[in-house]
Structures are given as C-alpha cells and as structure tokens.
Amino acid sequence: MSRPSGIAVRQRTQPNNGFSLMKETLLELLNHALATLKSEGLLPADHAVDIRIDATRDKSHGDYATNLALVLAKPAGKPPREIAEALVKALPDSAAVEKVEIKGPGFINFFAATSAAAEIIKRVLSEGETFGRSHHGQGEKVQIEFVSANPTGPLHVGHGRGAVVGDCIARLLDATGYQVTKEFYYNDAGAQIVNLERSVSARIKGLEPSDPAWPEDGYRGEYIKEIARDYMQGVTVRADDREVTAKADPDDSKAVSDFAVAYLRREQDLDLKAFDVKFDVYFLESSLYSEGKVEKTVERLVANGHTYEADGALWLRTTDFGDDKDRVMRKRDGFYTYFLPDVAYHLDKWQRGFTTVIDEQGADHHSTVTRVRAGLQALDAGIPKGWPEYVLHQMAMVVRDGKEVKLSKRAGSYVTLRDLIDEVGRDATRYFLVARKVDSQLTFDIDLALAQSNDNPVYYLQYAHARLCSVLKRAAENEVPFDEQIGLAHLDQLTEEREKDLLNRLAAYPEQLARAASAREPHQIAQYLQELASDFHSFYNAVKVMTDDEFQRNARLALCLAVRQVLFNGLNLLGLGAPEEM
C-alpha cells in the first residue's frame, strides 16, 4: 500500500506561491553541498540519501538541524564530524541562514535569519484556510467506517471516542488530498434487534425488568419505556436514513421492531449531531442479505475450496490465512454468523473502489481483524493482505465521584455521550476524547472535566484565538488601522525571540498535518495546537503588539493574523469551535 510519507521533506509538493520556506531553502543548500562532495570524490557519486531536516528541540542547537553527516559516515568511510565540516564548507551562502554550527557527534545546526523565517507569514496569509492542506492523496478514494453502533441503545462514551477519532481522521485525510467517504454500518435485522423488539413489547405490556416474565437478556434501560410509550401513541420518528410512523399495534412485532430501530437511530443521529459528526453513507447489514451479497460470498468461499462441513456447520479455514482457529460461517441452525456479512461487507467496500479502507473500532473487537482479513484473502479477489486498515481505540471509562460508572445497556446504569456533551460541552468532550493516543485507555473523569471547565485545555486554545481576534479587532477600530501591505513589507521588524518561536511553529504546521494524517493520529494536532497557543500566549505577554511604530505594529499584526489563521485551521481539523470572544 502506498501512503504519503508526509514526513520526508520533498521539493515542490506544496503550492508555494513563490514564498520559500526555511526548510526548503536548507534542503536546496544541502543538496548543493552534497553534489559538491560527490564531485570531489568524498562521497560515492551514486549514493542516494534521504536528507532529513528536523526542527530542533533545544534552541542552543539553532532552529533546524540535520543528521546528514552521521548518516553519511558509513558510506563515506569517514568520521561524521569530518563529513559535517566538508558539508558546511560546501554550503552556498544564503541570506536566509545566519549561522551554521557543527555540534555533538556531527549534527549540523542552522540558525535561521528571522527575516527569512518571517516569510511564512506571507504564505499563511495568501493561502488562508487552505494553508497546511496538501495533495498527497491525489484524490485517492478512502473510506473510513466508524461508530457503527447497532440501534439498540444510546451512544456511550466509547462510541464517542470512536466518533471523534474517526471524524478527525476523515478531516485529516480530506485536508491531505484524499476523497473521503464516512460510513456507518449497522445491523437492523439480527438477533439483537429481536431482543430489542422483545424488550419494547414487554414494556408495552407494562412489564418491568424485575418481573419474572421479563425477557431474558432484555434491554432494561428507561429508554425502552419511552420507545414503548411513543409507539403506542403513534409517533413519527425521522432519522438520517429512515422515517417510521408507529403503528400502535402491540401485537405487530415487525412494526414494533421497525419503530424501535428508527427511534434509536434518530437518538444516535441527535447524539452525533450534538457532537458535530456527520456521515455520508449508512450501510445496512440487512441489505447484504436482501441483495444476495452474503450468499454470493459463501459461494465464492466454497468454490475456492477454503471451507468444510463439520458438526453440522459450515466452516472457513481461516487458519490458512494466519488465524489461530477456523471460524464457523453458517451455524447448525442455518443462520450465518456475524463474521460472514462482515466479509461480504468488506468485499463490497473493495468493489466500490476504495483502495484504502480504515475501520475505526473499539479494541474489544480486535479479534475480528485477523478474521475479516483472512476471509477476504480466501475470496481470492485481488485484495492486498493487510487490507483493510484498522484503527482500534482502547476502552474509555467514565468516572464520577471517584467511582467508575458501568456502561451496561442491560443493567440500565448509563452515562451516555449526550450526558457528557450536556455536562461538559461539545468542544471539551471532543477535545478530551481525541487529545490522546488511541492505544491508551482513557479515563473520562466527569468531575474533573467539570471542575476544570474554567481552566480546561480546550479553552486554552480557544482563548488564544479569542485574544488574537480581540487584538485584530482593536486594530480595526484604531485611527491608524492595520495595513497588511505595510506589515508584509516590514517583516524584518520581527526580531524578538518570541516572534521567531512563533514563526518556526507556524512553519511546522503543514508537515505536522501531513504526519498526523499518514499516521492516522489526530492527537498530534491537539498537541501541536497546545504548543502553538503556548507560543502565542508567551509572545503576547512579552511583546506589545499595538506599538506606536507603524512598521513594527503592522508587522506584528500580520504575525497575529497568521497565527489566528493557523489556530483556526487546526481547531477546525479537530472539529472545535474558534470563538472570537470569550
């Protein structure tokens, strides 16, 4: 599978409008030096090397550094420091570079001229909302499936984590040039739906979960009672993908079932809407049956000779494809296991032309990964081995009053996603759920989120944006308003250390976005935004923007405008609001 490397510095992958970024400049200089070394015979002429230029962590190492000399030490057969010296000697002069140093084992450190670093402002302002976006994906069709909750209850915090992670990955891929389809898959006709119907019917009869006649494993939550009431009142419910009017006939189990599914789908839609998550496609498991896709998949697997009958069931020999045991496809009772429609569904995705498919799921379903991939291999349909991709998020736990709130649909004790959004707000909920790596478990402490509500990490970002808007607004009201042209013509006024920090941070954004997208890790953006906001707050406290010096003031306002833009773009990637005042 080809993925954009994103990280490697490449020439001309970004539209640059003639503005040269520091890294691009350094890359050119190093390429020159490299060619010189080769022509002098210090390096094998045919030696290819991927030049890496990193932003430094430590300012005493300059703004950018390369380990090029260390990488070249082996092929050149010379100590790294010697190569570093030769490289530095061969570097063409550039006004963009203030100083070059060799440090440590052979790192070459570059100190950028602030005026050259300030060029990023021009690019940010000319590209506006598209700054940071790229065409790495070249329009490739990507599908991301996430949430995919069955309509048997409201969404909980685990679904919320999946929802925001999937949604943000979709935003990242869209921003890096992919054509993204967001899809929600659900079962509207299986055993769980029968259970749902029985539960609602029991409520219609006035039964309580404590009654002996209550269906075994029935859903006990209060929401079932509400469905029963609305069904008997003939209510019409409208979900994103269906609309159903209740028949109010307690004996029509099909009608009860249809209504309950539509009702819960609508509830989930409302949850997702409150969370600002939208889908392009709702895919029904039942359609795989009604359109014969399940049957066709079975036939194909049988024809390929990967199946056998045993104990009255039909098995797929998934062990041929790396699974630890074979899996039942068709049960003794003639029904298929969930696994088969899963395979049929993914074959359908492949046939729809999605060369990259990402399944975002809870890690408790991780055993399906090997199984589904094995099933797809057994189809012999030309599907690559590691397809589809999976992003698995670890469990999210809700804590209130220092105690875990169990998320049991059957027991009915519940903290729903909507509860969280109502209590701590959409932006804070999204931020908490997306700001950390998906591989780590997550504790969502409601009390903490509430207690911090005045002092929340997401507000830190939004406050930075609001502050910037305020400064820019003040400038607009001023008798000598902000003149962008004057500002851009005097970027050499930006000489403060805090200003340079900000400029370097702005310049890192496009790469940061590309890296987060190719790693499918939206938390990287949250991290970046914290750093950007921090740089801005430091700058704001250390440097007065609205000075009397016309050139300096306008240059600083241009910087502010650029920072505001990047903050806005980044907040947007995470689906967070960018308030103009707080």
Added chain:
RNA sequence: GCGCCUAUAGCUCAACCGGAUAGAGCAACGGCCUUCUAAGCCGUAGGUUGCAGGUUCGAGUCCUGCUGGGCGCGCCA
C-alpha cells in the same frame, strides 16, 4: 495457556521513519494587571522512562525474557 494494547514527574498525558540535556497541563511554592482579554505569563521544585539483557556512533522509541494493568480468545455482535 494464547493473542492484541499498555507501563514516562505525586496525578493526567506528549515526545516527529532511533538523535543531542525526556517535555506540557493539573497539584505545590514564589512573582506579574494605572498598557492590546490574568480562561494568561514568568520562575522554583519534581525522573534510574516497570525490571533484566541485547542491537549501534546514539534507545523512552527496535529485539528477547520477566513483572504489573486493560481487552479478547462463542455455532454472541
């Protein structure tokens, strides 16, 4: 027993295909509003990156083993 994830400051978490002296927030302590939003800033303190080996110029990051935690191992989804 097997598989996947995980272990970093008191707590919650970062750390860019392996890079230089491991960074933030919260909590603690000390400062900063007669000037652009103090939901902010500056400073102090806080670490044997679970343990033991290995790979190499260099390891929180890669490999092996061990320990602790989570999840999974249905003819449930």
